[in-house]
Amino acid sequence: MESALEQLNRTPGVLGSVVVAEDGLVIARHVAHGIDADAVAATVNALACSVDALCACCGRGVARTITLESDSRRVFVMRLAVGCLVTIAEGAASVGLVRVAMKQAVAALEERLPARQRERVEKTAVPASTA
Amino acid sequence: MSRLLGLTGLMRRGASEADSRAAPHFAELAESYRAKDLLQEAATVCEEGLKAWPAYVSGHIVMARVHRDAGALDRAEASVRRALELDPMNAIALSLMGDIALRRGEWENAIRYLEDAAFFAPADTHATELLRLARQRVRPLVVAESPVRAEPARQPAPAPSAPERALTTDVETEIAALRQQPGIEGALLLTSDGLPVSGSLGGGNDSDEEIAALAAGVIAEWARASQLPPPQPRGLAVVEAQGSQLVLAAAGAWILVVSVSRHMRLGRVLGHIRRAMQAIGSEPN
Numbered sequence: 544m545e546s547a548l549e550q551l552n553r554t555p556g557v558l559g560s561v562v563v564a565e566d567g568l569v570i571a572r573h574v575a576h577g578i579d580a581d582a583v584a585a586t587v588n589a590l591a592c593s594v595d596a597l598c599a600c601c602g603r604g605v606a607r608t609i610t611l612e613s614d615s616r617r618v619f620v621m622r623l624a625v626g627c628l629v630t631i632a633e634g635a636a637s638v639g640l641v642r643v644a645m646k647q648a649v650a651a652l653e654e655r656l657p658a659r660q661r662e663r664v665e666k667t668a669v670p671a672s673t674a
Numbered sequence: 675m676s677r678l679l680g681l682t683g684l685m686r687r688g689a690s691e692a693d694s695r696a697a698p699h700f701a702e703l704a705e706s707y708r709a710k711d712l713l714q715e716a717a718t719v720c721e722e723g724l725k726a727w728p729a730y731v732s733g734h735i736v737m738a739r740v741h742r743d744a745g746a747l748d749r750a751e752a753s754v755r756r757a758l759e760l761d762p763m764n765a766i767a768l769s770l771m772g773d774i775a776l777r778r779g780e781w782e783n784a785i786r787y788l789e790d791a792a793f794f795a796p797a798d799t800h801a802t803e804l805l806r807l808a809r810q811r812v813r814p815l816v817v818a819e820s821p822v823r824a825e826p827a828r829q830p831a832p833a834p835s836a837p838e839r840a841l842t843t844d845v846e847t848e849i850a851a852l853r854q855q856p857g858i859e860g861a862l863l864l865t866s867d868g869l870p871v872s873g874s875l876g877g878g879n880d881s882d883e884e885i886a887a888l889a890a891g892v893i894a895e896w897a898r899a900s901q902l903p904p905p906q907p908r909g910l911a912v913v914e915a916q917g918s919q920l921v922l923a924a925a926g927a928w929i930l931v932v933s934v935s936r937h938m939r940l941g942r943v944l945g946h947i948r949r950a951m952q953a954i955g956s957e958p959n
Binding site: 586598605606607612613634639643 | 761764793794796875885888889891894895896909910912915918920933
């Protein structure tokens, strides 16, 4: 799993990537010095929940990707079968390049996610949808 | 020419050995010929290389540049379109499309492609410069054709009509113009504390109020995530959902929520959103 992140981090401008579980805990990380992966995971998880609420309110379905852009940083979030992939990049990084690299990483990660985690998500999804 | 044949032979051998690392060499070689104005040689290398690696995007881009330099703009466009089929978000290809449109005098097309290029590669100074050039050529036409957009700054400001906050004419004009752009489904301006001020996302007042509250919550989470200092972050959040795309733009004490059709390419509308943001950012809190 970390090799997929390592490959993603070779994209110019990318500072680090984190795979975050749905409970906000880190599954895998590959980040530059100075980036607190645990803090990123927790805050991005909270952000994704807020975005989901907004999308549901607008009748737009589920958010698949979130891109945050400020003066100095870009943060990309892409949904996985379990949790999400978060990539932090410099403000000048190419959005197109990072997105393509992230899609490749998502495909690689989906293959490597433990089957037990997938089963757990499928089981927990049933009562959630019927509640 | 024998030198070229030797190189193309090498390239073919590389292909038969399925050595993908050899692929970039023909594009580099062709580009170096093009830089020396040896366009025929560059075209030959590209053609041979693309026979072996038809899906090599850089090869199509160099081929397009060669045709462009030779003045064959239709051929150049065909090559760059092939590159974009293979990689729709390739900033160099988008920039090249803008360049070709600019040479044809198709200013609006040029701006669209160059805005896309600048979105995907903001550090690309060439695309930025071409965009500046394209906008310079467009501005006189826009002013001549749509005096409504050019006039408001000279007119006396109308009485504030918004129930919550009075906005300047510039902001109202920018939001109205934004909502008229193709692919924009709705635009809602709100205060950072979640109160709607202007515009709508089309679901009625109650829906807009709920969306405004939730959007302010997203921006608050974003501020926490990016550890930005108070009072508010400045920037864009783009959410791609199943139904459509949402853009949240934060500027000072204001938040703009824009709903974009999922069939619309974001690069085409982000320029308009940024412009609206600039006007909103200068709005007094």
